[in-house]
Amino acid sequence: MSYELLQVIWFALWGLLWAIYFGLDGFDLGSGMLAGVFREDEEQRHLIGSLAPIWDGNEVWVITAGGVTFAAFPKLYATMFSSLYLPLFIILFGLMFRAAAIEFYHHMDFDKGWQRIWGWVLAVGSFLVAFLFGVAFGNIFQGMLLDAQGYHGTIVSLLNPYGLLTGVLFVVAFLMNGASWLAHKAPNDELRAKADTFAKRIWPVVLVVAAGWLVYTPFATNLMQNYLKVPVLFLVPALAVVLLVLTRVYMQKGQHVFSLLMGSLTVGITVIAGVIGLFPNMFPSKIDPAYSLTAFNSSSSHYTLQFMFIVVLIFLPFVLLYQVWAYKLFGRAGTGSEAEHY
Amino acid sequence: MGVTMLSRIQFALTVGFHFIFVPLSIGLIIFTVIMETLYVRTGDPKYKTLTKFWGRLFTINFLLGVVTGVAMEFQFGTNWSRYSEFMGDIFGSPLAVEALMAFFLESTMLGIWIFGWEKLSKKMHLLAGWLIALGTHLSAVWIIVANGFMQHPVGYVLRNNRAELVNFWEVLFNPYAWHTYVHTIFACYSVGAFFVLAVAAYHLLRKRNVEMMQEVVKYATVFAIIATLGNAITGHFNGKNVALRQPVKLAAMEAKWETQTNSGFSLIVVPDEKNERNSIEALTIPGLTSWMSYGSMDAEVLGLKDVPVNERPPVALTFWSFRIMVLLGFVMLGLAIAAWWHRRKGTLMDRTRLLKYLMWSIPLPYIATNLGWMTAEVGRQPWTVYGLITTADSVSPVALSDVIISLGLVVVFYAILVGLDVYLLVRYAKAGPEAYDERQVAVAD
Numbered sequence: 001m002s003y004e005l006l007q008v009i010w011f012a013l014w015g016l017l018w019a020i021y022f023g024l025d026g027f028d029l030g031s032g033m034l035a036g037v038f039r040e041d042e043e044q045r046h047l048i049g050s051l052a053p054i055w056d057g058n059e060v061w062v063i064t065a066g067g068v069t070f071a072a073f074p075k076l077y078a079t080m081f082s083s084l085y086l087p088l089f090i091i092l093f094g095l096m097f098r099a100a101a102i103e104f105y106h107h108m109d110f111d112k113g114w115q116r117i118w119g120w121v122l123a124v125g126s127f128l129v130a131f132l133f134g135v136a137f138g139n140i141f142q143g144m145l146l147d148a149q150g151y152h153g154t155i156v157s158l159l160n161p162y163g164l165l166t167g168v169l170f171v172v173a174f175l176m177n178g179a180s181w182l183a184h185k186a187p188n189d190e191l192r193a194k195a196d197t198f199a200k201r202i203w204p205v206v207l208v209v210a211a212g213w214l215v216y217t218p219f220a221t222n223l224m225q226n227y228l229k230v231p232v233l234f235l236v237p238a239l240a241v242v243l244l245v246l247t248r249v250y251m252q253k254g255q256h257v258f259s260l261l262m263g264s265l266t267v268g269i270t271v272i273a274g275v276i277g278l279f280p281n282m283f284p285s286k287i288d289p290a291y292s293l294t295a296f297n298s299s300s301s302h303y304t305l306q307f308m309f310i311v312v313l314i315f316l317p318f319v320l321l322y323q324v325w326a327y328k329l330f331g332r333a334g335t336g337s338e339a340e341h342y
Numbered sequence: 343m344g345v346t347m348l349s350r351i352q353f354a355l356t357v358g359f360h361f362i363f364v365p366l367s368i369g370l371i372i373f374t375v376i377m378e379t380l381y382v383r384t385g386d387p388k389y390k391t392l393t394k395f396w397g398r399l400f401t402i403n404f405l406l407g408v409v410t411g412v413a414m415e416f417q418f419g420t421n422w423s424r425y426s427e428f429m430g431d432i433f434g435s436p437l438a439v440e441a442l443m444a445f446f447l448e449s450t451m452l453g454i455w456i457f458g459w460e461k462l463s464k465k466m467h468l469l470a471g472w473l474i475a476l477g478t479h480l481s482a483v484w485i486i487v488a489n490g491f492m493q494h495p496v497g498y499v500l501r502n503n504r505a506e507l508v509n510f511w512e513v514l515f516n517p518y519a520w521h522t523y524v525h526t527i528f529a530c531y532s533v534g535a536f537f538v539l540a541v542a543a544y545h546l547l548r549k550r551n552v553e554m555m556q557e558v559v560k561y562a563t564v565f566a567i568i569a570t571l572g573n574a575i576t577g578h579f580n581g582k583n584v585a586l587r588q589p590v591k592l593a594a595m596e597a598k599w600e601t602q603t604n605s606g607f608s609l610i611v612v613p614d615e616k617n618e619r620n621s622i623e624a625l626t627i628p629g630l631t632s633w634m635s636y637g638s639m640d641a642e643v644l645g646l647k648d649v650p651v652n653e654r655p656p657v658a659l660t661f662w663s664f665r666i667m668v669l670l671g672f673v674m675l676g677l678a679i680a681a682w683w684h685r686r687k688g689t690l691m692d693r694t695r696l697l698k699y700l701m702w703s704i705p706l707p708y709i710a711t712n713l714g715w716m717t718a719e720v721g722r723q724p725w726t727v728y729g730l731i732t733t734a735d736s737v738s739p740v741a742l743s744d745v746i747i748s749l750g751l752v753v754v755f756y757a758i759l760v761g762l763d764v765y766l767l768v769r770y771a772k773a774g775p776e777a778y779d780e781r782q783v784a785v786a787d
Contacts, residue, residue: 074430081419
């Protein structure tokens, strides 16, 4: 395969990995945030216990996205992570503590006080991860303060209106999916009704924020250019909108597994829609496009891209296979906490 | 202190913490799934109780390995961006393969294994356990292959202002990496075996769970002997490997200042780095270093004086790390053999002092593994990639204040996590397998 084709394929894989990550870990982060809402002992136990067997598998997608960025786009990996130094560290600490919270919640079941603390740690950690990832992607879509000397932004410059709005979009969408997951897993009618109500109440919020974001995007970013060049691409964001509507339809039917599926697909397809608009940029410069990092100027060598592509083709199906197995075991409706048989 | 030094401290801290948890995970999962294999083969519920007991301790520990590992992977980008840009074409691939091949496997299977006792057949459950073990071992392969390149770069070419991969198989089958790998894996087994022995000794000293813990000691002593003996043997070959590929590191490990043939090994050495000599050197066995390193007494061993000062690693740190590691290795081997012998004769319960030694020996393999890692990494300085890029050229162009904040947070947060982890490990280890059984009953009711 030609070098350019491989670079395009890797760009697509890069976007796909992020889409899978946010689609999957999205509901997991959303449920995590809900630990701050569903605080009664029983409901919190079921909420956190339902995450226990699956959070780790979901989180590996972000490690893989990071690893693949390193392997296929080392210059991007180096520039992106050193530029977003402090926000990334906060995200990492958030990921660490939310993981610790889920596990220690169960290991410390002898102490209610500690469990309450872990519930809050989970909620705050999950929120920080969801929000800051949103802010980071909002800023990447907008373009970074990047020139020949490197990156010039600060944490404050990242907190611009569009970045913040994208952060909020991530948070509310994840909350909606988290509530669907909880309603799906809830072992009794009471918890199911409560989670269902929450999902139905936050859905219009997601709709409004998403609509605002869609309207704001052409003004704040250059994402529209690719769409105007190839109008058929508009089908992708349109699909996201349809999926969001379907999410609500399935909520109405009380089929929470489908509202979760549609909601997660909404998130994944939205990420893909953003990445399509970005192409071929991966870390665009707001100052001058000449300094933008693209799929073509930040990739690994031809040999590495080709070799790693084969590796991905071989291993990704296995990963999907046993992750499906895990969800078959622990994703059944109405089973509540899975942490009873430690 | 500048960005480079702070970044080094931060990296050393995060890797050091990570390397506290990972070896126990690798060692303990093997012991745990051996217990489960015994359960599946004999049907004896005692082994199931033991599997769950060690499994719980494994889980607590594994989590910390995962979370400290997350920070590791991103740190190459945050703090060592110039290194990542220069080396990513080669270094990124093993990390990506590690995530695809190992992380997914171990984390997905761990969920299935811990929470799937009631959902899977015995054999499928056991399979999930062995797949976790496989995942941890594969993970070690890829990270050590990546490190192997830093120690002994192969399969690359310098092009486009960076190192580019030209032969993946050369990188994968880098002899340096595989010498390190087997040595490291045996070291992980030592950590696991001595952890198990220490917990067993604690219970035996208090005459609690005696029957079960004697069964544990039976397997754990064999495991410990295999591990420590394996360490000695692979350590010897690893030494030859270093002698061949990194003679400067060898000179620092042995504190050799003069290049000479028939180079002797002194049992007692105190290096004096400033004056480029050893202030004490006694009980020298002539020719031993030459023979151990190159298989011949006549072989020439490089001395540090023939290496420019700016290409020498910190000598005292490398030397002492290596020396103490070897010493601890022999102490552990002795302990393992003594425990094995007395268990066979049935006199272990009477040997209170030996049991106490076993209980307190829990930090020894941890110290030894971290010293071994320091020998390898400090001994490689001033290079990040041996002969290709120095540490000072690797660091990110980030603000000093950012690194101060992140380092401060790393210290505080890691201290909290480690403190809780140790607290929980001790609590569950002390509670013992039978208390654990009662708890299961309570849950079932």
